[in-house]
Amino acid sequence: MLEPSSPDWASGLRATWQRGEAGAQAQLEKFLDNDVGSYADCRDYPGKTSTSRLSPYLRFGDISARQVWHAATNAAHAGSSNRNLEKFQSELGWREFSYHLLYNNPDVASRNLQSRFDTMQWRQDTTALEAWQHGKTGYPIVDAGMRELWNTGWMHNRVRMVVASFLAKHLLIDWRQGESWFWDTLVDADPANNPVSWQWVAGSGADAAPYFRIFNPVLQGQKFDADSTYVRRWVPELANIPASVIHNPWRHEAESIGRKSKCVPSYPDRIIDHDYARRRALEAYKNLA
Numbered sequence: 115m116l117e118p119s120s121p122d123w124a125s126g127l128r129a130t131w132q133r134g135e136a137g138a139q140a141q142l143e144k145f146l147d148n149d150v151g152s153y154a155d156c157r158d159y160p161g162k163t164s165t166s167r168l169s170p171y172l173r174f175g176d177i178s179a180r181q182v183w184h185a186a187t188n189a190a191h192a193g194s195s196n197r198n199l200e201k202f203q204s205e206l207g208w209r210e211f212s213y214h215l216l217y218n219n220p221d222v223a224s225r226n227l228q229s230r231f232d233t234m235q236w237r238q239d240t241t242a243l244e245a246w247q248h249g250k251t252g253y254p255i256v257d258a259g260m261r262e263l264w265n266t267g268w269m270h271n272r273v274r275m276v277v278a279s280f281l282a283k284h285l286l287i288d289w290r291q292g293e294s295w296f297w298d299t300l301v302d303a304d305p306a307n308n309p310v311s312w313q314w315v316a317g318s319g320a321d322a323a324p325y326f327r328i329f330n331p332v333l334q335g336q337k338f339d340a341d342s343t344y345v346r347r348w349v350p351e352l353a354n355i356p357a358s359v360i361h362n363p364w365r366h367e368a369e370s371i372g373r374k375s376k377c378v379p380s381y382p383d384r385i386i387d388h389d390y391a392r393r394r395a396l397e398a399y400k401n402l403a
């Protein structure tokens with residue numbers, strides 16, 4: 115009854131997820147059979163299906179963190195290494211940490227945990243915010259992530275960090291606007307993990323990323339999506355761009371000697387230059403009391 119029909123914006127979600135407890139158990143078994151044994155090595159690569167994808171089930175209580183923890187321990191006894199098991203279980207630990215923060219800070223989705231961020235001069239820029247939301251920033255790894263989110267309701271953790279950093283640091287848009295978009299679009303939208311992670315990336319959190327850590331979206335793409343599987347899947351306009359330049363397609367254009375027009379007319383130009391954005395963000399963050 116509550117499912118959307120016109121327009122039916124949820125078909126990608128239905129195709130991606132099996133709902134309920136049965137879906138949670140199937141996903142857990144799949145992860146323990148195939149991926150927990152290489153979790154630590156592969157978890158940062160969005161082109162691989164190497165993480166558990168249990169987050170929506172944990173969020174809605176289709177499975178508990180305790181069940182997942184013990185099932186993973188038993189699977190490890192049956193063969194997978196301690197290093198991979200520990201890394202996976204430490205992520206469940208981060209979830210507990212987020213919940214402790216939420217318990218002690220019920221307004222964590224609206225208030226900076228570090229009050230010095232209250233004076234931050236965030237920019238009001240609806241055009242840039244919409245480009246980010248719709249996956250049209252001109253940075254392939256950012257756009258791939260935002261489109262994966264829109265289509266499936268989920269985004270890989272590495273890419274969540276990149277797109278969140280892009281919004282808060284490159285665009286200097288208030289992390290609360292990003293948190294709110296994620297809240298509306300994620301199938302695992304979580305009252306603890308979502309705001310705590312946003313505050314961590316923006317720098318205002320309890321245990322935050324240092325302000326000078328500004329992800330370079332080109333380098334992140336080259337490092338974590340080196341074979342470009344992920345970007346090619348979600349940004350099909352770039353299908354014909356060689357892997358060596360797919361994460362900075364403007365370089366491909368510059369190298370196409372004699373070209374007068376864009377190589378990929380359907381793909382947007384960068385909405386901001388990385389070096390400029392980095393300098394501007396460092397200045398804004400440095401000025402916080």
Ligand SMILES: Cc1cc2nc3c(=O)[nH]c(=O)nc-3n(C[C@H](O)[C@H](O)[C@H](O)COP(=O)(O)OP(=O)(O)OC[C@H]3O[C@@H](n4cnc5c(N)ncnc54)[C@H](O)[C@@H]3O)c2cc1C
Nearest residue numbers: 165166167168169205206208209271274303304307308311
């Ligand atoms: C900006 C931003 C927003 C986020 N919003 C959410 C959110 O709304 N809901 C959510 O569940 N997670 C959120 N995360 C954390 C993380 O990205 C997801 O939990 C993870 O990608 C889910 O995929 P998975 O189940 O395959 O994770 P796995 O790597 O398989 O991890 C297993 C479980 O551990 C927990 N976990 C993993 N990473 C983290 C983390 N960094 N912090 C806290 N718990 C973690 C999750 O419950 C996850 O299902 C966010 C991260 C960022 C950077």
